[in-house]
């Protein structure tokens with residue numbers, strides 16, 4: 001069966017066998033990639049039209065107790081200046097974003113022990129009360145089921161936790177021994193069963209990744225059926241174990257994004273900052289390959305650069321307003337406008 005036939009069958013069935021995904025990922029050509037992108041783009045246009053949702057990201061803290069081998073925020077990176085926003089700072093960022101028309105806030109935090117469940121719970125309540133017409137998405141990492149339940153009860157709607165890789169051995173090659181794929185999956189299952197619109201995802205091009213391992217990511221995604229998926233290239237970060245490793249390929253990242261769109265026609269697929277960092281037209285290319293959400297940054301400009309997951313993380317504009325204006329002008333150039341609602345899931349079964 002040709003790769004084009006495999007892509008068509010993926011569109012018809014929503015999944016392929018592990019050997020088929022592996023074969024596709026090991027042998028695809030630029031023409032196969034373009035074919036998948038065109039199909040993914042048509043699917044996204046059919047689902048979402050020409051409106052993009054803008055989710056405003058607020059990076060709350062870059063203190064981290066974990067030591068993931070790829071991440072610039074890892075505990076052992078002593079070169080990094082650490083910061084933590086106060087609850088008041090975060091509410092100010094939300095207010096600024098809300099005035100700009102943003103109706104989803106992504107509260108993102110490294111695994112900061114000082115940012116405990118009580119602080120998080122209080123923050124979510126206050127954002128929920130202050131912005132009743134907006135969705136709240138969280139990305140606070142691995143926490144207990146009880147903590148996730150509290151966040152949900154406080155009014156959070158979505159939770160993003162990348163699985164990073166669905167292959168346990170690969171997971172162990174990317175993380176210190178005390179982090180496990182089993183716990184990551186426990187978290188994702190808890191989040192979904194609590195009722196969050198749950199997101200998983202992975203980097204493309206991490207050390208030790210293979211076509212088989214990427215195939216396992218796609219199988220995991222097809223099986224888990226998340227409401228959102230984030231896919232971005234691995235970009236090396238100084239002061240990490242993987243400093244000297246090559247960056248992931250932009251083209252492969254876009255191919256993976258398109259395959260995910262074909263598997264999950266109605267999922268939210270954000271354009272990640274990593275793809276924008278890896279290529280000057282990365283945002284546009286991701287939308288043309290099936291993405292439907294953009295992520296303007298609402299973090300105070302003075303702290304933005306310190307949330308350095310990888311080197312050179314780009315930000316648009318000097319502040320939130322300028323950043324959003326530049327972003328939407330660029331998206332307008334490829335035919336998109338900003339949606340004004342929170343991105344409801346009524347259309348979804350999940």
Ligand code: 5AD
Pocket residue numbers: 070071072162164202203232233234235236237274309310
């Ligand atoms: N390159 C790209 N993405 C990264 N992340 C962490 N470090 C890097 C990197 N070097 C992503 C991980 C994690 C999220 C917080 O950021 O996938 O889940």
